[in-house]
Amino acid sequence: MMSYVAHDETELIPPLEVEEEELYHPKTFIGKYIWCQDAKVIAIQYTITAMGVGLLALVLSGIMRLQLGFPNSFSFITPGAYLQFVTMHGMIMVVYLLTAIFLGGFGNYLIPLMVGARDMVFPYANMLSYWIYLAAVLLLVASLFVPGGSTGAGWTLYPPQAIVEGTPGAGLGIILMLLSLMLFIIGFTMGGLNYVVTVLQARTRGMTLMRLPLTIWGILMATILALLAFPALFVSAVMMLLDATLGTSFFMPAISVAGEMLDYQGGSPVLFQHLFWFFGHPEVYIVALPAFGIVSDLIAVNARKNIFGYRMMVWAILIIGGLSFVVWAHHMYVSGMNPYFGFFFATTTLIIAIPTALKVYNWVLTLWRGNIRFTVPMLFAIGFLVTFVNGGLTGLFLGNVPVDVPLSDTMFVVAHFHMVMAVAPIMVVFGGLYHWYPKVTGRMLDPTLGKIHFWVTFIGSYSIYFPMHYLGILGVPRRYYSIENISFIPESAHTLNVQITIAALIVGVVQLVFVYNLIRSYFKGEPAGPNPWEATTLEWQTADTPPRHGNFGPELPIVYRWAYDYSVPGAVLDYIPQNQPPDSLPARETDDNPQAPPS
Amino acid sequence: MADTMVGSNLSAVRPGLATVVEDWSSDQRAFKNVTWGKAMMWIFLVSDTFIFGSFLIAYMTVRMSTTVPWPNPSEVFALTLFGKELPLILIAIMTFVLISSSGTMALAVNYGYRKKRITTFLLLMMTALLGATFVGMQAFEWTKLIVEEGVRPWGNPMGAAQFGATFFMITGFHGTHVSIGVIFLVIVAIKVIRGDLDSEKPGFMTGRKGRYEIVETMGLYWHFVDLVWVFIFAFFYLW
Ligand code: HEM
Ligand SMILES: [Cu+2]
Numbered sequence: 001m002m003s004y005v006a007h008d009e010t011e012l013i014p015p016l017e018v019e020e021e022e023l024y025h026p027k028t029f030i031g032k033y034i035w036c037q038d039a040k041v042i043a044i045q046y047t048i049t050a051m052g053v054g055l056l057a058l059v060l061s062g063i064m065r066l067q068l069g070f071p072n073s074f075s076f077i078t079p080g081a082y083l084q085f086v087t088m089h090g091m092i093m094v095v096y097l098l099t100a101i102f103l104g105g106f107g108n109y110l111i112p113l114m115v116g117a118r119d120m121v122f123p124y125a126n127m128l129s130y131w132i133y134l135a136a137v138l139l140l141v142a143s144l145f146v147p148g149g150s151t152g153a154g155w156t157l158y159p160p161q162a163i164v165e166g167t168p169g170a171g172l173g174i175i176l177m178l179l180s181l182m183l184f185i186i187g188f189t190m191g192g193l194n195y196v197v198t199v200l201q202a203r204t205r206g207m208t209l210m211r212l213p214l215t216i217w218g219i220l221m222a223t224i225l226a227l228l229a230f231p232a233l234f235v236s237a238v239m240m241l242l243d244a245t246l247g248t249s250f251f252m253p254a255i256s257v258a259g260e261m262l263d264y265q266g267g268s269p270v271l272f273q274h275l276f277w278f279f280g281h282p283e284v285y286i287v288a289l290p291a292f293g294i295v296s297d298l299i300a301v302n303a304r305k306n307i308f309g310y311r312m313m314v315w316a317i318l319i320i321g322g323l324s325f326v327v328w329a330h331h332m333y334v335s336g337m338n339p340y341f342g343f344f345f346a347t348t349t350l351i352i353a354i355p356t357a358l359k360v361y362n363w364v365l366t367l368w369r370g371n372i373r374f375t376v377p378m379l380f381a382i383g384f385l386v387t388f389v390n391g392g393l394t395g396l397f398l399g400n401v402p403v404d405v406p407l408s409d410t411m412f413v414v415a416h417f418h419m420v421m422a423v424a425p426i427m428v429v430f431g432g433l434y435h436w437y438p439k440v441t442g443r444m445l446d447p448t449l450g451k452i453h454f455w456v457t458f459i460g461s462y463s464i465y466f467p468m469h470y471l472g473i474l475g476v477p478r479r480y481y482s483i484e485n486i487s488f489i490p491e492s493a494h495t496l497n498v499q500i501t502i503a504a505l506i507v508g509v510v511q512l513v514f515v516y517n518l519i520r521s522y523f524k525g526e527p528a529g530p531n532p533w534e535a536t537t538l539e540w541q542t543a544d545t546p547p548r549h550g551n552f553g554p555e556l557p558i559v560y561r562w563a564y565d566y567s568v569p570g571a572v573l574d575y576i577p578q579n580q581p582p583d584s585l586p587a588r589e590t591d592d593n594p595q596a597p598p599s
Numbered sequence: 600m601a602d603t604m605v606g607s608n609l610s611a612v613r614p615g616l617a618t619v620v621e622d623w624s625s626d627q628r629a630f631k632n633v634t635w636g637k638a639m640m641w642i643f644l645v646s647d648t649f650i651f652g653s654f655l656i657a658y659m660t661v662r663m664s665t666t667v668p669w670p671n672p673s674e675v676f677a678l679t680l681f682g683k684e685l686p687l688i689l690i691a692i693m694t695f696v697l698i699s700s701s702g703t704m705a706l707a708v709n710y711g712y713r714k715k716r717i718t719t720f721l722l723l724m725m726t727a728l729l730g731a732t733f734v735g736m737q738a739f740e741w742t743k744l745i746v747e748e749g750v751r752p753w754g755n756p757m758g759a760a761q762f763g764a765t766f767f768m769i770t771g772f773h774g775t776h777v778s779i780g781v782i783f784l785v786i787v788a789i790k791v792i793r794g795d796l797d798s799e800k801p802g803f804m805t806g807r808k809g810r811y812e813i814v815e816t817m818g819l820y821w822h823f824v825d826l827v828w829v830f831i832f833a834f835f836y837l838w
Binding site for chain 1: 623624625626627628629630631633635636638639642643645646647649650652653654657660661664665666667752753759760761763764765768772801803804805806807808
């Protein structure tokens with residue numbers, strides 16, 4: 001008798017449980033290409049929009065770096081404008097770029113294809129999700145142009161300063177920002193419900209949860225986190241909106257501004273911080289978990305090995321997701337909350353390090369003695385590992401109250417979170433785009449340009465953020481327009497700032513190479529074929545590349561094995577697609593299985 | 600096979616748990632016999648619970664941390680009927696109306712699955728009517744508070760300013776839920792009476808067949824809105 005392991009191939013496939021549903025076939029041009037309900041098209045719409053605002057956020061970061069490196073050389077960067085740039089940069093990067101591209105972009109494209117479904121379960125709501133997201137982005141961009149400009153409260157939007165006179169954008173700017181966030185959440189919810197239900201309820205025959213590629217596990221858990229965390233942000237946005245417009249005092253204590261008492265009394269600014277971080281910390285994992293998932297698959301495919309400890313990886317994702325709801329106040333050690341809270345939250349924070357470290361070990365063990373192909377996606381995956389470990393280690397510093405207190409609000413924090421949740425997930429976004437672009441367009445991205453893109457981005461990011469730790473330890477504060485004439489800051493800090501700025505500008509410019517590569521390869525790239533990376537998962541086994549509306553041929557694929565059958569001893573090829581039947585079963589004629597080896 | 604053996608071993612001990620494990624380790628669906636629409640509504644309601652939960656926790660926080668006394672609910676919400684001051688009478692009627700609408704909703708689901716077109720339609724419309732009555736009474740209550748008692752979101756004559764702020768925000772948010780529910784109840788009722796669900800006619804911009812199951816999905820939402828009201832009622836009127 002065999003003992004049960006996850007990757008056992010099965011010959012016994014249960015019968016179809018639900019009749020297939022008819023897809024919506026639009027007849028008009030607008031119905032087909034604009035109000036399109038095909039998840040793959042929605043994914044592309046999400047990705048392009050997110051990359052568009054992402055470029056805006058990148059430009060803003062370049063402008064900030066110019067000010068920090070060469071203070072007083074640019075007259076249009078006023079202290080107020082600097083704060084506005086910090087805020088917009090942070091908010092766009094975290095919410096409108098990373099969340100949207102991982103869940104709306106990768107989620108929409110990969111979930112139906114990887115679980116073997118024809119589309120998301122409710123394509124109409126899925127379509128609305130994108131259009132509401134677009135409206136949220138437009139509102140956000142509009143806030144740049146209203147009188148007073150966009151808000152300069154920092155991406156954390158802390159009251160009271162977010163809505164009192166004197167903060168840039170305290171009038172219309174913050175109102176538009178809050179409205180935009182509320183729209184984003186509504187739009188996301190429509191998509192997010194689809195992602196969860198599709199994974200749980202619309203898998204193809206033979207696709208058990210423990211056969212899902214880790215990409216799907218990461219996206220699923222991140223979506224669940226988002227569905228439970230965004231409500232807190234929604235509620236705090238509503239309350240702050242009322243404080244700003246109707247003069248309620250949810251978050252506003254009695255306060256005097258420029259010598260004048262305002263009409264507020266009795267509200268609690270710390271309440272906002274609790275609500276915000278109840279959203280804010282899971283948000284970190286909303287961008288990290290999909291990255292964890294995708295990187296696992298990139299590493300397994302390119303090391304030609306099964307992922308090490310698949311089950312452990314799944315459980316680690318679930319445990320990290322659960323724990324991420326009980327650590328939020330580690331962002332509030334200096335907020336004046338009860339110090340006993342600090343003890344509790346420091347403990348839970350350090351516990352999260354265990355499943356996270358476990359994942360890192362498993363990635364490294366997957367690489368170990370693998371038959372590694374240094375493709376561009378693989379380079380980015382390894383880049384992720386390095387930056388993520390680096391940022392994770394500084395996280396251990398900041399998780400401890402006594403170490404965090406002096407480092408709080410310094411450049412050390414900026415260095416830490418850029419390493420762990422900015423550079424690392426962005427590396428995976430790039431890796432994922434290089435990996436799946438051939439499926440989306442049918443053409444390969446140029447690998448030479450890709451390697452230039454990778455090395456400059458990787459080395460460049462390191463030269464930006466590594467020195468920043470030292471600045472932080474010296475006490476250079478974050479969100480500061482200028483650190484000139486502060487006596488305790490040595491001359492070397494200024495030199496370092498120049499170096500960081502130069503690196504940042506180079507990294508910024510090299511992203512144009514990537515954009516050029518995306519556009520050029522669409523027309524001139526090498527034809528990719530159905531499965532250029534020789535991967536096992538279902539999206540590479542479709543009859544057409546790019547897959548058509550409905551994803552698969554007349555019959556849905558049947559899954560016989562897990563997603564990581566690479567280099568199986570005795571097999572003809574060094575990979576066995578998930579839908580390839582065991583040797584004892586003849587291949588079905590209807591299988592979309594272009595590379596099935598002759599058996 | 601080994602895994603089925605594990606399953607049967609477990610079921611000897613704890614049948615409920617064993618079937619859950621079996622369902623979750625199976626293919627295609629984690630919740631057997633739960634349709635996509637129902638699963639989606641359930642998950643949405645969990646998310647919505649977090650919204651109302653955050654609202655209520657915020658309310659409790661400001662109420663406990665304010666230094667100004669909180670207005671006495673039995674006086675603020677009292678209504679003078681027939682020359683007598685009756686505490687909480689309006690709210691008692693509103694609660695009765697909303698809970699009754701849950702009853703008609705449950706009946707509608709039942710008659711829907713029996714494909715009783717006309718009865719289902721009538722019950723759905725009755726539910727919508729009760730819901731609309733509830734919203735109407737809420738409007739009356741708001742008007743009374745604003746006009747007669749001078750309660751405003753930013754302050755009131757009786758005590759802590761956060762009283763009006765939290766009250767209007769949370770009951771307003773709940774009222775919006777009820778109103779949206781009423782609109783969708785009417786839409787579902789129209790589909791029922793037109794016979795779209797009997798003929799399995801696809802709805803707006805979808806290829807999917809119309810089914811009586813949407814009555815139940817609608818019911819889930821409606822019962823949820825009712826349940827939330829019970830909490831709001833307890834926290835605002837009885838605390
Ligand atoms: C080349 C890439 C990037 C550069 C040069 C850059 C630079 C900066 C700078 C200069 C600041 C302001 C520091 C301060 O004065 O406090 C900042 C803040 C921030 N960045 Fe980036 N950044 C980059 C990429 C990203 C990415 C990909 C993310 C995505 C998560 C991100 C998230 C943030 C956040 C959340 C803040 C904090 C905003 C705040 O303090 O309110 N950044 N970045
Ligand atoms: Cu955190």
